[in-house]
Amino acid sequence: MSAVLVVHGGAWAIPDELAPVSVQGVKAAARHGSSVLRSGGSLVDAVEAAVRALEDNTVFNAGHGATLKIDGEVQLDAIIVDGKTLAFGSVSCVKNIANPVSLARAVMEKTSHVMLTGRGADKFAESIGIAMVPTDKLVTECERKEWEKHKKYIAAVNEEFNTQWAHDTVGAVALDSAGNVACATSTGGTRHKMVGRVGDSPVIGCGAYADNISGAVSCTGHGESILKVTLARLILSHVEQGKSVEDASQLSLQHMGDRVQGAGGAIVVSPSGQWAATFTTKRMAWAAAEDDVLWFGIDPKEKLKEKLSL
Template identity: 40%
Template sequence: MEPKIIVHGGAWTIPPERQKAHIDGCREAVERAWPMLQRGASALDAVQTAVNVLEMDPTFDSGRGAVLNSDGQIELDASIMDGRDLNFGAVAAVRRFMTPVDIARKLMETEFCFLVGEGAERFAREQGLKECDPRALVTERELKLFETICNQQGYCTHDAFKPVPQGTVGAVAIDRYGNMAAATSTGGTPGKRPGRVGDAPICGAGVYCDNLLGGASATGFGEGIIRTLMCRSACDYLAQHDAMTAARMGIELLHARVQGHAGLIMLNSKGEYGLFHNTDHMAHAYVLPDGSVHASVHRDA
C-alpha cells in the first residue's frame, strides 16, 4: 500500500503575518515523517515524529510556544493511538517535557492508558526521557498574550474568529502495511484554569484511530469536541462515506449539537484524505500522489 500522512497545526483565525510560519511548520513535519514511511517505518513512528517537529516549533500551541494558563504556567496534553489493536497512550498537565507525545508513546508499552501531572512526569523520568526547564517552553509572544488576558476583563478565548492561538498539532498516517496511527498534542487554551484538560488526550475526542475505519486528529475548542466525541464520530462516518465527507460531517455534528468550532484531519483505510474546518483557517499539510507536499491554511487551496 502507498503510505500517506496528513498533519495539522491549529484551526483559528490565523493573522496574515503568522500564516507562512504555520504553513512552513506543517510542511516540515510532513517532510520529516514521509521519508520514514517510504523506508518502511510504522505509522506510529511517523505520527510521533511529525508531532515532535510541531511540538518543538514555537509557531504552534504545543511544546515550545504553548499558551500560558491563568497562573502563568504551561500545561501540555498529548495522545497517540495505534489503529491495529486500539492501543492508546495519553498524558495531561505536563510541565517539564517539551515533547509530551513521547511520554504518551512510552505509556503504550505499559498496562495503563492515561497519566496526568506529576505522575506522568515521574513516568517520563523513569523512561529516560529528557526533561527541560519549564521556562524553555515559554515564548515572548505568549507572555504578551498572558499580559493581555490579565489586563482585559471579560477576555474570552472561546472565539474562533479572532486571532487567539488555537495551534494544537496532530498527525494521521497509514504505512505500507496498511496500519494506521494518529496523534495530537496541545498546550490548550490561553488563560485556561490550572488543571484544565481539553480534547487532545481524550480517546475518541481529540484523537481516534482504527484500521477497520480510519484515523482522525482534531484541533479547536476542546470542551465541545469532548462532548461530541468528534474524532470517533467522524471515524464512524467512514463506514458509509468518503474521508472528505466524514470530516465535514464530524465538524457539522460539532456545530449542530454544541455550536462548536474546530478543524479535523482524517485518513480512511484506503489512504484517502479528509479535512474540514469551520474556522477561518486550519494549518495543514499532506503528501500528494507525486510525492510533493501540499501545505495551506485553507481547505480549498
C-alpha cells in the same frame, strides 16, 4: 496503495503574519514524517516524528510553543494511537515536557495503562529519563506578552476562541501500504485555562482515534466542544456508514457547530487511502505527503501541491 501522512498545525484564526511560517512548519513536519515511513519506520514512528517536529516549532501551540495557563505556567496534553492493535498512550496535565507525544508513546509501550495525568505522569517521565524543560524555554516572548495582554478576557473562553490571539493543537495521521493506520495529537491547551483543565486532545475518541477498521483522525479546535460530541469517533462512525472521509469530517464539524456552537478542524485518513483536511475556523495549516506529492493549504478550499522533496 500508497502510504499517506497528513499533519495539521491547529484550526484557528491564524493571522496573516503567521500564515507563511505556519505553512512552512506543517510542510516540514509532513516531509519529516514521510521520510520516516520511506526509510522503513513504523506508522507510530512516523506520526510521532511529525508531531515532534511541530512540538519543536515555536509557531505552534505544543511543546516549545505552548500557551500559558491562568497561573502563568505550562500544562501539556498528548495522545498517540496504533490503529492495528488499538494500543493507546495518553498524557494530560504534564508540566514542562518538550515532547509530550513521546511521553504518551512511552505510556503506551512501557506501562499497562492508557493514560497518565499530572504528577504521576511527570514522575513517570522522570523515571524513564525524560527531562523537564524550564518554562522560559518552552514559552515564547510573544506568548508571554499575549498572556499579560489578555488576562481580562479569561472569563470568556468560548467567545475568545476564534479571535486573532487564540491558539491551538497539532496532530498527524498516517496510512501504510498494508492499510494500517495511526495518529497522534499534542497541545499546550488554551491560554488562561484553569489549572487542571483537560481539553479534547488526550481523550480517546475526542482529540484522536485510530482503528484499521475505519481510519485515523486527529482533531483540533475548541476542546470543550470537541469533547461534548466526541468528534474523532463521530467522524469515523460516518466513515463506517459509508461516507467519504471528506463528507464525514464536514458532517461532524457541522454537527458540532449546530449542537454546541463549536468550531474546529480534523485530518482524517481511511484504510483505503482517502484523506481529508477539513475545518470550520477561519484557517487551519495542514500538509499531506502522498506518493511524490506534497499537498498543503491554510485557507478554506485551498489545496496546493508541490513535489515532495525529502
